[in-house]
Amino acid sequence: MTTQTFDTTKAEAFAGRMFEIFNSAALSLMMSIGHRTQLFDTMADLPPSTSQQVAAAAGLNERYVREWLGAMVTGGFVTYNPLTQTYVLPIEYAAFLTRSATPNNLALVAQYIPVLASVEEQVIECFYKGGGVPYSEFQRFHEVMAEDSGQSTVTALFDQILPLVPGLTEALEQGIDVLDLGCGSGRALSTLAANFPKSRFTGYDFSEVTIATANHEARSQNLSNIRFQVQDAATLNEHDRYDLITTFDAIHDQARPDIVLRNIYQALRSDGVYLMQDIHASSQVEGNLEHPIAPWLYTISCMHCMTVSLAYGGMGLGTVWGNEQALKMLAEAGFKRVELKQVPQDFLNDYYITYKQ
Known part of the structure; x- marks a missing residue:
């Protein structure tokens, strides 16, 4: 039987990768919701906006939109200005997240995750x-x-x-x-x-x-x-x-x-x-x-x-x-x-x- 030597550096790197996977998995669910509720499409056409303004433009509940925006900001999808409490979807990201970006809309692919789950x-x-x-x-x-x-x-x-x-x-x-x-x-x-x-x-x-x-x-x-x-x-x-x-x-x-x-x-x-x-x-x-x-x-x-x-x-x-x-x-x-x-x-x-x- 082959005896392996435990590599601490390798183990820590793998643990770090696991947290990246968990974050990515969570973001895929939020991407699916962003696509299905047309939040990405809505934000692509908005100037810097508060969560209430985003929710109103999309015809959605503000509390849920605000929590979704929290995931999008911390996940690097949306930028946030704490002074004005406004959110922006960068045009470079909208190019891969909106229906108008077809055939490059990758947000719709995220829908497979909840379907398979x-x-x-x-x-x-x-x-x-x-x-x-x-x-x-x-x-x-x-x-x-x-x-x-x-x-x-x-x-x-x-x-x-x-x-x-x-x-x-x-x-x-x-x-x-x-x-x-x-x-x-x-x-x-x-x-x-x-x-x-x-x-x-x-x-x-x-x-x-x-x-x-x-x-x-x-x-x-x-x-x-x-x-x-x-x-x-x-x-x-x-x-x-x-x-x-x-x-x-x-x-x-x-x-x-x-x-x-x-x-x-x-x-x-x-x-x-x-x-x-x-x-x-x-x-x-x-x-x-x-x-x-x-x-x-x-x-x-x-x-x-x-x-x-x-x-x-x-x-x-x-x-x-x-x-x-x-x-x-x-x-x-x-x-x-x-x-x-x-x-x-x-x-x-x-x-x-x-x-x-």
């Missing part, structure tokens, strides 16, 4: 008994995911994502058949349908709630070239039907991603293309040591993506299934050629441009 008890039970936590237990997860993807994927669609596939924009303008599998509330697909009226768009998702939202939004936009339907991707049984199939961050949390990828292969026409967006990571933990948000990805996986897959008797690949596993499974599904690409300023995602021949 809401299922802690169920996940802990799974540590002892196995199994998983189903989608139905996650309040607001799809709502937050829709807002997040609306900021990241939708805003990058035309300038960055579509150009990854040569000739795709031109084909969409001329008119092709498109399927988005795991479409969620349909923001990406509705955006495409609105901009390419000659193409025909279909969105499938497992969730009745998100499909109802997607259909409502499509009707409100008077989109006649799009349809949304509840469909389990693992039971999809269509052949040679689509010129383009897309999945945006949807494969890794499927119960049976192997079956889903084979179904996509079958549904795609021989000269079609499958565009898969998924998490940029390695399948091996040692390959993620330098990943800037690896702990975040493994936590999201444990608390959502892996556990929902296991809840339905699935493979439980998890968020960090990685490039190696993804390429292997695409080949096993029958795809002959895969081009792995990334877009500028997006360290989180990879784009697999996949062909049947």
